[in-house]
Amino acid sequence: MTVLPLASLLLSGLLLTAAAPAPAEPQSVTVTVTSLVSTTAAVRLYFYNTREGFLKSGKWAFSKSVKPAGKSEFTLPVELPRGEWAVAITQDLNNNDKIDKNFLGIPTEPYAFSNNVRPTVAAPGFDECKFMVDGPGKVVSIVLKD
Template identity: 65%
Template sequence: MNLLSIALLSTGSSLLGAWPLPAGPSPAATSLVSVVVTDLPSTKATVKLYFYNVKDNFLKRGSYTLLKYVKPAGSKQITLPIDLPNGEWAVALTQDLNNNDLVDKNFLGIPTEPYAFSNNVRPKLAPPEFEECKFTVSGPSKVVTISMKK
């Protein structure tokens, strides 16, 4: 390597060291959401909370964004504090009464175990849409209350 190459290399690396590096992606803003589930049919059976933030994935098997399991520990009500990225979310939940890790259904495909949705949507003939169940997460905190009462 000749002297000119070394000088150019040295000058170039000095300039690169002074050049500001691009900022990486900033972490998504999150908010504390307290999901309060009331009127649990069982004070022992596990409650599964399925969180969705993609409209097209809502209620599709295995397509939830986040899944949480909560034991009621003898209470008819649970509270799950969770940090969620800001945006639109919907929650579907079930209570597994027979502990078989499935949502049991009858011959028509209607769940025979307790279930509920955010905004306390009560579907009659078809599963609810994301738009019916969605809520907006923003700001420092939010409380979402869901009743399991049918």
């Protein structure tokens, strides 16, 4: 008598497992950055996938650092889960591992955002900079601002 309820429990557990959606596979995305100010200074890319954390220190999903190796542009392949993403980029000209700013808080080192958003008065929002990852082969082209 206890075999039937146990078999029923195991079978329903298997059905629930089969019905659960598989985790989204990361998609290949290529980030191309052009117009680097320096061909030797490190470029830092910050990848965000939430509005709340956008441009907040330490709130990025992940970051990458790239040395330009004597070139004024580079291509960086990354794997991103499907969804909305935004990228902020800085180039650390004096290699002090931070983005230098003037007394008003405006960056004095080159920076850029996905969608080539050029803020005039305030930092851009996530919605201005976001792009959709919905399949492989996405290319995000960003021009660094001097």
